[in-house]
Amino acid sequence: MERRVVVTGIGAVTPVGNDVGTMWDNLVAGNTGIDYVTKVNKDDFPTKVAAEVKDFDPSDFIEKKEIRKMDLFTQYAVVASKMAVADAKLTIDDTNADRVGVWIGSGIGGMHTYEEQHTRFMEKGYRRVSPFFVPMMIPDMAAGQVSIQLGAKGINACTVTACASGANSIGDAFKAVQRGDVDYIITGGTEAPITNMAFAGFSSMKALSVNEDPKKASRPFDKERDGFVMGEGAGILVLETLESALARDAHIYAEIVGYGSTGDAYHITAPAEDGEGAARAMSQAIQDAKLAPENVDYINAHGTSTELNDAFETAAIKHVFGEHAEKLAVSSTKSMTGHMLGAAGGVEAVVAVKSIATGVIPPTINYETPDPACDLDYVPNEAREQAVNVVVSNSLGFGGHNVSLVFKKYQS
The missing domain is CATH 3.40.47.10 (Thiolase/Chalcone synthase)
Structure with missing residues (x-):
């Protein structure tokens, strides 16, 4: 018999708020997180706007020496995951660590790290490339670092399917709990793509909006739409078996039932x-x-x-x-x-x-x-x-x- 799977914790770092409460209030109010882009020079591109995460400070969640070993996409994932686990009131310890999984997707991974280290290599040679370059860049490192930071020893995975990465990861995580691979799983998606090369690539393929009014640039389903606006952040769920949620009297937001x-x-x-x-x-x-x-x-x-x-x-x-x-x-x-x-x-x-x-x-x-x-x-x-x-x-x-x-x- 398939096990029922429920959502007991949620966490988010987004352009409209760096926690779920702020994000939700802004979405319901119809407030946009889109503004003129600051992470690249807007004068260098036909697109002038982006949905950037603002006032992000990971130091409340991650030790400073560890932050330096993480690309921004990983920082977003770790912070959102820690918020989700706290929201679920889930204690991860020796009694359950091997039954707690992590499945977090990213479409591109560490673009900031890649560009920074490539510049260093071209200007100063291989000896000046960081030894953390590869582990900071690879898309699965968000899941890896969340596992390390939280002590989750169950299945640890990352589904990379471009803009479907977060949703695929949640679906795959749901099935892992449903079939009994783990009893709990921390899952979702993360991305920090607002960099020169990513902006250049999407601009070159004419995928981005060139509407210069940041408040109006993203207009899904409207006849005047002219491309997407690049955003960044992370969204994380804690999924667990219904049996476990009831046993520990957890708050259940919803049940995940289909993929x-x-x-x-x-x-x-x-x-x-x-x-x-x-x-x-x-x-x-x-x-x-x-x-x-x-x-x-x-x-x-x-x-x-x-x-x-x-x-x-x-x-x-x-x-x-x-x-x-x-x-x-x-x-x-x-x-x-x-x-x-x-x-x-x-x-x-x-x-x-x-x-x-x-x-x-x-x-x-x-x-x-x-x-x-x-x-x-x-x-x-x-x-x-x-x-x-x-x-x-x-x-x-x-x-x-x-x-x-x-x-x-x-x-x-």
């Missing part, structure tokens, strides 16, 4: 026509959850503010949900957080469980000009209070990765 993961087999960056792969991921996740499409109340969409993604994700939703698509609430919190790449699925999973716990759906801000290709209920501009029992969270990534997670209100 779908598919490939487009179509193009390295563009989504498959009409969101065919995304539709299969949603159908798979809903089937895994043993639910019907009409049971779903809210979809936290991938909703990147790019022309093809938003139109094709809309088409995919219509294909999967039929007439029920018109009754669904669909919103993209990327309108406020920007697109956090490998961290997006982690943060949006936190949003999904908060929506269930509070009965509030955050809006899609900057929705002003309807697009005939995007004609669903995108919860425009203002949050909505309603009962939320089932949420689907979508994440789609370069390489044709499609992921859907299903969260459900916990009922005994």
Whole structure:
């Protein structure tokens, strides 16, 4: 018999707040974390805006000498993980350490470290390259450092699937608990990609918005959308068996019940026509959850503010949900957080469980000009209070990765 898996802890470092409470309040209020970019020289790029994490100080969570051995994406993950574990009131010690896993995804890994050390190598030779270069850069080091910092000795993994990395990691972690590999798992996504090379790469492929008004640049599903806004941060969940959560009287935010993961087999960056792969991921996740499409109340969409993604994700939703698509609430919190790449699925999973716990759906801000290709209920501009029992969270990534997670209100 499959074990039931619940969410008992959440943590986040985001452009709209460096803890879950602040993040949630800002999302519900429709406050954006997007502003003029400061981590690169905006005059060097056609894109002038980004969703940066602000006033981040990891020293309350990590010893200073350890901070120096971690790229920023790892720092974000460690801080969000420690917040999530504290929120879950989970003590990790010799009695359970080997039953506590870590599964945290990152799409790119240590870009800051890579660029800094490459410059040092070109200017001063190999002897001046840090001995920590490789372990600071590799994408799995967020999971590795979280394991070390918290003493979690169970399965330790990192799924790298571009912008689907966080969601894939949560889905893979969910299955690891469900099948009995571990009893608890710290899972989500993290990213710190606002660097010259990453900015240059996305600018060169014309993926980023060139709207110079930071408050209006990210506008998912709006006819005037012109590209995504790069974001950064981390979103982490603590998942555990229902049996364990009940035994230790843990607070249960929601139950995770479904996971779908598919490939487009179509193009390295563009989504498959009409969101065919995304539709299969949603159908798979809903089937895994043993639910019907009409049971779903809210979809936290991938909703990147790019022309093809938003139109094709809309088409995919219509294909999967039929007439029920018109009754669904669909919103993209990327309108406020920007697109956090490998961290997006982690943060949006936190949003999904908060929506269930509070009965509030955050809006899609900057929705002003309807697009005939995007004609669903995108919860425009203002949050909505309603009962939320089932949420689907979508994440789609370069390489044709499609992921859907299903969260459900916990009922005994």
